[in-house]
Amino acid sequence: MALGHGKIPATVITGFLGAGKTTVIRNILENANGKRIALIINEFGDVGVDGEVLKGCGEETCREEDVVELANGCICCTVADDFIPTMNKLLERGDAPDHIVIETSGLALPQPLVRAFNWPEIRSRVTVDGVVTVVDSAAVSEGRFASDEAAVQDQREADEALDHESPLEELFEDQLACADMILLNKADLMAPGTLDTVEANLKGEVRGGVQFIRTSNGTIDPAVLLGLAAESESDMDNRKSHHELYHDGDDDHDHDDFDSFVVSLGAVADKDGLHGKLTEIIRAHDILRLKGFIDVEGAAARYVIQAVGPRINGYFDRPWGADERRHSSLVVIGQQGMDQAAISAAITA
Secondary structure (H helix, E strand, C coil): CCCCCCCEEEEEEEECCCCCHHHHHHHHHHCCCCCCEEEEEECCCCCCHHHHHHHCCCCHHHCHHHEEEECCCCCCCCHHHHHHHHHHHHHHCCCCCCEEEEECCCCCCHHHHHHHHHCHHHHCCEEEEEEEEEEEHHHHHCCCCCCCHHHHHHHHHHCCCCCCCCCHHHHHHHHHHCCCEEEEECHHHCCHHHHHHHHHHHHCCCCCCCEEEECCCCCCCHHHHCCCCCCHHHCHHHCCCHHHHHCCCCCCCCCCCEEEEEEEECCECCHHHHHHHHHHHHHHHCCCEEEEEECECCCCEEEEEEEECCEEEEEEEEECCCCCCCCEEEEEEEECCCCHHHHHHHHHC
């Protein structure tokens, strides 16, 4: 529903690869209580996995026409070419949504996206209700995506498979700097004392007033998540990116440090065996993220695989359509220089 000043609220959900953004959004849809929600989903890769998962939720509030996928690159790099035209089309429809939810790629800077809400085409019609950063608390507790350089260095020394020149910490810092609310997700995987330490450390890295909420499996009452009324686009001076702070205000960036590609494979007879094989491949090639759909022999439903590092989750999300071509496709995301040929050969072997 539009706010008192006539603007439709939009929530930007950001966070690192596999932090749980899609799960949070699914929970919003399943508990929308009649609120009309439109989704804009930014995928890094050529297969719109997250969008397909959301379209399969079976709820009236995630009709196919309300889900828009931007698959032409990171949303913060394609604001003018992709995001603004998409917003205009959404707003020009006769049945405007009550709320817009935008899921960014795990590689995206939120600052350029939020700043885009000041563009003349949309600033009078939409406002950023809030920026929500979803954090993989278990990963942060291990120092993998922490902005604490000492903790990151300790983790690197303990794990020779980690990239020693990774830019991931800067991206994490930017996602925290832009947030109005931070979800400490996967809290169920951690001891309470460890989670207390993670929260205390992160509070030292963000501006005052940012809310911290602990979640498990992305479960949070949408009434808490939506309706922050932050008007974040009007507060960009307090949300500077790493590049703005340390490179004379230049927030341009590229993703040359990352790469992604799609592997197509045939039907799979043993999904558990596939899990084991993928775990070995991920460890051997230091793959950051792997996700996709699998055609499991003898199964009527499509099988979804989501992997963050060596942690792999899988589930059947919906039956294959009568006229739908059954297929298996996986998106692989990692640091530039991955041996695509070797990875593809190992997955399809």
